[in-house]
Amino acid sequence: MGLTSQSTGISTLKEMLNIQLSSTDDIVLALAGNPNTGKSTVFNSLTGLNQHTGNWTGKTVTTAQGNYKFKGKNFVLVDLPGTYSLLSNSVEEEIARDFICFGNPHATIVVADATCLERNLNLVLQILEMTDKVVLCVNLMDEARRKNIGIDLDKLSDILGIPVVGTNARNGEGLEKLMEAVYKVCSGEISTKPVKIPYDKNIEAIIESIDEKIKPLISNKINSKWVSLKLIDGDKTILKSIYKYLDIDLAELNIIPGIETNQIQYSSIRDEIVSSIVKFAESISRQVVHIKNKTYNRLDRKIDDILTSKLFGIPIMIALLGIVFWITIEGANVPSSAIANVLFAIEDKLTLLFIKYDLPDWLHGALVLGVYRTLAWVVSVMLPPMAIFFPLFTFLEDLGYLPRVAFNLDNYFKKACAHGKQALTMCMGFGCNAAGVIGCRIIDSPRERLIAILTNFFVPCNGRFPTLITITTIFIAGAAKGHLQAIIATLTITGVIVLGVIMTLFVSRILSKTILKGIPSSFALELPPYRKPQVGRIIVRSILDRTIFVLSRAVVVAAPAGLIIWLMANMNINGISLLDYGAGFLQPFAHLLGMDGYILMAFILGLPANEIVMPIIIMSYMATGTMIELESMEALRNLLVSNGWTWLTAINVMLFCLMHFPCGTTLLTIRKETKSWKWTFAAFLIPTMAGITITFIVTQTVRLLGLI
Amino acid sequence: MNNNIVPLHLIPCGKSAKVKEITAKGNIRRRMLDLGLIVDTIVESLRKSPSGDPIAYEIRGAVIALRSEEASKILVELL
Numbered sequence: 001m002g003l004t005s006q007s008t009g010i011s012t013l014k015e016m017l018n019i020q021l022s023s024t025d026d027i028v029l030a031l032a033g034n035p036n037t038g039k040s041t042v043f044n045s046l047t048g049l050n051q052h053t054g055n056w057t058g059k060t061v062t063t064a065q066g067n068y069k070f071k072g073k074n075f076v077l078v079d080l081p082g083t084y085s086l087l088s089n090s091v092e093e094e095i096a097r098d099f100i101c102f103g104n105p106h107a108t109i110v111v112a113d114a115t116c117l118e119r120n121l122n123l124v125l126q127i128l129e130m131t132d133k134v135v136l137c138v139n140l141m142d143e144a145r146r147k148n149i150g151i152d153l154d155k156l157s158d159i160l161g162i163p164v165v166g167t168n169a170r171n172g173e174g175l176e177k178l179m180e181a182v183y184k185v186c187s188g189e190i191s192t193k194p195v196k197i198p199y200d201k202n203i204e205a206i207i208e209s210i211d212e213k214i215k216p217l218i219s220n221k222i223n224s225k226w227v228s229l230k231l232i233d234g235d236k237t238i239l240k241s242i243y244k245y246l247d248i249d250l251a252e253l254n255i256i257p258g259i260e261t262n263q264i265q266y267s268s269i270r271d272e273i274v275s276s277i278v279k280f281a282e283s284i285s286r287q288v289v290h291i292k293n294k295t296y297n298r299l300d301r302k303i304d305d306i307l308t309s310k311l312f313g314i315p316i317m318i319a320l321l322g323i324v325f326w327i328t329i330e331g332a333n334v335p336s337s338a339i340a341n342v343l344f345a346i347e348d349k350l351t352l353l354f355i356k357y358d359l360p361d362w363l364h365g366a367l368v369l370g371v372y373r374t375l376a377w378v379v380s381v382m383l384p385p386m387a388i389f390f391p392l393f394t395f396l397e398d399l400g401y402l403p404r405v406a407f408n409l410d411n412y413f414k415k416a417c418a419h420g421k422q423a424l425t426m427c428m429g430f431g432c433n434a435a436g437v438i439g440c441r442i443i444d445s446p447r448e449r450l451i452a453i454l455t456n457f458f459v460p461c462n463g464r465f466p467t468l469i470t471i472t473t474i475f476i477a478g479a480a481k482g483h484l485q486a487i488i489a490t491l492t493i494t495g496v497i498v499l500g501v502i503m504t505l506f507v508s509r510i511l512s513k514t515i516l517k518g519i520p521s522s523f524a525l526e527l528p529p530y531r532k533p534q535v536g537r538i539i540v541r542s543i544l545d546r547t548i549f550v551l552s553r554a555v556v557v558a559a560p561a562g563l564i565i566w567l568m569a570n571m572n573i574n575g576i577s578l579l580d581y582g583a584g585f586l587q588p589f590a591h592l593l594g595m596d597g598y599i600l601m602a603f604i605l606g607l608p609a610n611e612i613v614m615p616i617i618i619m620s621y622m623a624t625g626t627m628i629e630l631e632s633m634e635a636l637r638n639l640l641v642s643n644g645w646t647w648l649t650a651i652n653v654m655l656f657c658l659m660h661f662p663c664g665t666t667l668l669t670i671r672k673e674t675k676s677w678k679w680t681f682a683a684f685l686i687p688t689m690a691g692i693t694i695t696f697i698v699t700q701t702v703r704l705l706g707l708i
Numbered sequence: 709m710n711n712n713i714v715p716l717h718l719i720p721c722g723k724s725a726k727v728k729e730i731t732a733k734g735n736i737r738r739r740m741l742d743l744g745l746i747v748d749t750i751v752e753s754l755r756k757s758p759s760g761d762p763i764a765y766e767i768r769g770a771v772i773a774l775r776s777e778e779a780s781k782i783l784v785e786l787l
Contacts, residue, residue: 278768524740
């Protein structure tokens, strides 16, 4: 083995990343940085909409790529996972390291947070050890100014030996300069002279001795000094990566045992290396950062005092959740009926068209009453709440509130033997459970990640909110009038969600005590400074990234589902429709759970997308086998009552909506994430069993007590 | 051994302390070092979460919450 000349490593890495180059002149850039530095804002501002996300082959880490044009050149920007360091050997860090080292980007942009420069310098210095072509982007300059933190960028550039550009990516400030600096580094107009981290004499000596041995082998493919350092550091993954990408086998040299016989304690060397970097970052920070006002973060502290206080922390959290739902419910009513009016007016026009051209009844039934009407329902019911809910949720996200939620709830998750970050993935589930499941990648420990994945479905996603909202509005709050109605509906939904959270914790604990035994792993959560949310950006991004995405998915599923349901409702065997057959079959079981066969049938047919559960229920009740128009809540209520609904039915439908099998997309995502059908099946079974058990207990108790 | 040396999670909120030793091993130790928790680092205990654990600390300008299991592996000297 050893050094074989045809190293195809670099192209392999590019393939692995699936980097799309339009020509060989394209310039590839890596974008690195700590989490919470606005790295993705820099990425979005630079590339606009010219981006796509992709998975790392074989790794559960997603990365985004985009491109921008500058001075006639095409720059391909690869957004690496946000990490604090490149030394801890997590999957993200390994990927970021490998791309910078072996992917041969023309330059690496490191994004740092101006309000927390010292900690960010840690990563900058580590990257400077690996590559010369680096541009430092000190982002969030406006936040720093607001906090009276002065940063001498020129001096920082002198010390580090690389270009340093101050930016405020949210309004585009400094991005032109950043592109200019990157251009000059890539073209060689600026030659960088990265500062070297001073290590202890003993370590320098060891580095030297190893460097001598490996230098002839790796020649100048990568920085041999850095490799030596990694070897002393006891990092075995680097050997693997060097073999994989450069086809050089350094393991043969047996360097690591060699160090061990030198009688130097490993752990102390590792500490020494990290300490040197941290101390160096500290000394640089002292020279360039001037905090004019020592109490610069007093406001943040005060907000935290309230939002995470012993007394109010959790009530405020629930109240905020309630407010978000109240605004969503109140605000969605008007546009919802307006959209419904427009869409159903179009339906009438379509019907006229069918009559005019004398098209057959069944075609009209299947296409207009089946496909179109289901679509109209889904759009008019889902679009307004989503268009309100997503921006509000993104607002809280942007503000920096979600880590506080995790902070408040961590102890409960710890008691459930789960990971603290599960609170965050749970919050992501509110948007979409599939997204929540993907989000579980932020949890390192495989055991805790599985728990988070298996329990994610206990928080209702946007596909299920319409069902919950409709039922609460017409059934629970139906008796009250006007604003009181919205308030009661809000309280009910908030209650349902709190129940979902309790179930999440409860089931997590059961899993930890049974099939996924173990103790909670370490937990360090950053509470980033609060940031002023950019309202315009929030609206654009939440509508583009989330609303359109979720809605289009629902539409894609709803159209064929509408057709199938119409067919099932209209195809008769012995005068009984298929739908009735199914419902009749499910009826005895459904009755035990306080529901009826049609409802259970709707949940099963709603497997592709939960959005269509309510429409199917309504459609089944209509003698015509098509969905009614959304004329009024009163009409809907009458329809349900005349089909035997009571408050108990409503409660059970809501409970079952909260706890049943995840939708098809979520299940497929779980399969992809866990790479196991067994766990996918568990994810299917666990919430279903929970739902069946709870609705059964509720129903039987109520009936036994004679409450109904 | 100095009597002033206590595990980090025991220092009262609002007080600062200087890191003396990190007893954690392996990857946890690594992560702590990455956060800048090295000997002689000044850490301020900021606030407890509503149920008392985890506790948020200011470490080198960043606010980091640590569970008591982790914080107990950081020995500090109260300032």
